[in-house]
Each structure stands twice: as C-alpha cells, then as structure tokens.
Amino acid sequence: MNTFSRGPFPATRMRRVRRHDWSRRLVAENQLTANDLIWPVFVFDGIGRQPITSLPGVDRLGTDQIESMAQTACDLGIPAIALFPATESALKTEDAIEAINPDNLVCRTVRKIKASVGDSLGVICDVALDPYSSHGQDGLVHDGYVINDQTVTVLTQQAIVQAEAGCDIIAPSDMMDGRVKAIRIALDAAGYTNVQIMSYAAKYASSFYGPFRDAVGSSGNLGTASKNTYQQDPAQGNEALHEVALDLAEGADTVMVKPGMPYLDIVSRVKTTFGVPTFAYQVSGEYAMLSAAAERGWLDREKVVLESLLGFKRAGADGVLTYFAAEVAQWIRDSH
C-alpha cells in the first residue's frame, strides 16, 4: 500500500484501476460462467408444459419436453440439472411409498435423460419424501413428529432407485440426522461407489421455499405445518458448521447451503472452514422476488440476476442452483 503523502492529494487512488472496462476486467477477482450453474427442473407426468403461478417463467415439464431440455442444458454448457417431480395427488400417501418405486416419475425422467445425452450432463436427484407424502413433510410422521431413523431407512431406498435409474448425484435435502452415512453405505453395498452425494448440509427452515412447494404441489399437503423440527433455525450460524462437519465425516462429497442470498455468511464460513466443493441454492422465493420486481420494471432483470450470482461466487460458492440458470447461460453466451 502506498502511504507516501503528496500534500493535500490522496496517496492511493482506488479509482485508477476502475477507470476503464479493460482494467476492471483485468483486476476482476471473480467471474461467473455457465460452469457455475445448476439448473433445477420440475417435471410432471403428462404432455407439454405447465406454468407455475408463483414462479413466472418457470414451467413444469411434461415427459415429451425432457430430451429437449437436456439438450438445451448441454448446448448452453450447464454442467448439471436437479430434478424435482410434481407427483399426482393420487400417488401421495402417508408413507410416501412412491418415493421408492423404481419406475416413478423421477426415475423415468433420469433414464430418459441418460438415454439421450449420457454423461454430457450431470443429473442430480433430491432425496426427501415431501413430493410423495400426503402430509407434505420430508420424512415419516408419527404422532405429529417426523421420525428420524425410520425415515432414513426409506431415504436410503429412495437413493438406491435413483442411482439404479442412472442418477449421478444423490442430494439428500431432508435434514434427517445420519442420512448421509446410511446412503453412502447403501450405495456402496449396491455397487454405486461412484455415485456422488451432494448434501443439503445447512438447510434452513425458510419461508423462501413457498413457490417450490407450489411447483411440486406439496404446499396444500403441508398446510400450516412447518419443518422447524428438522430444518435449521435461521438464528443459527455455528450450527451450520457443525452440520457440514458431520455430513463430510459421513461421506458427503460436496455440500450445499440453502437458501442463498440471505445466507451468504454461511456460504463464506463453510467454504473457508472446510475448503470443500460448496454449493448454494438460490431458492424459489429468491427467484420470485427478483422476477416480480423486474416484471414491474423496478429492477433490471439481467443486471440484478448476474449481480446476485456473482455475490455467491464472491462468498465462496463453487456453483449455484438457480432457476435463472438457462437464461443466465444464454446471457453469458450472448455477451461474448
């Protein structure tokens, strides 16, 4: 640092390197590319596309849309997608048994993607019971309480049917204790030693998930109930590091923090503490918020979305799950 004084003038002029675009590009510490994006995709058992009111611009995709979506992701250089099924209510039960049906919607979708684009695209599947349960909770409910160990048994079976279908990354989002270890053991025993586990390690009981629950149709099932007895309290910071430490010890390959923007402090602490591949989920409510303001002309959609994603990179995220993924990848491409 230049502290040499030249009378009344500032010795150090921070603005010098900001003067021209070439110089700003030259000193840039962070950069957003398509390689940083994971695209969450909703699917339903039918034909065509279904709009989701609280996620304007995001559609549920029917079975005839899957191959073209996968091809789009590949063409845009997006490394991976995350699949979420909107299960018909007739298939939702108290015990969420459809979750372990090897021929359920998610498994059929994974097979279709793998048959069309193979290893050009990573496929991530959520492990949790909420898309399949009549109560909308992520686990089995007994006397009004989500029971841990019995749920973990079902989750391991869910992970196995997804791996069998060709899923590359199992992503437990349920927040049960000990599920990463149980899933790793089950995957290895079934011969899926190379299937990764991306743990939703620090997942908060957030009100930003509302539109997602509309998208998978679980909000009606959940009603006014909360997930506060298993997802983390937003007041907690250190507890997130404890959660991540446990999941890494249990065999998680990569970890995730969720939601994103209100939790960038957690992303930063996880990355600096553990130095492992760290992902953040810019969740449905964050998408809805930015989209709504842009729709009203209050914010510039492209500029605020790119700025928000660069913020994740600066905080230390190696990648971001975002509903803006395809649009952003296209913007990045168009800017070259």
Ligand SMILES: NCc1[nH]cc(CCC(=O)O)c1CC(=O)O
């Ligand atoms: N366990 C399911 C799951 N996986 C991802 C999200 C939320 C994603 C989003 O809001 O975009 C949720 C919802 C929840 O926990 O209630």
Ligand SMILES: [Mg+2]
């Ligand atoms: Mg945990």
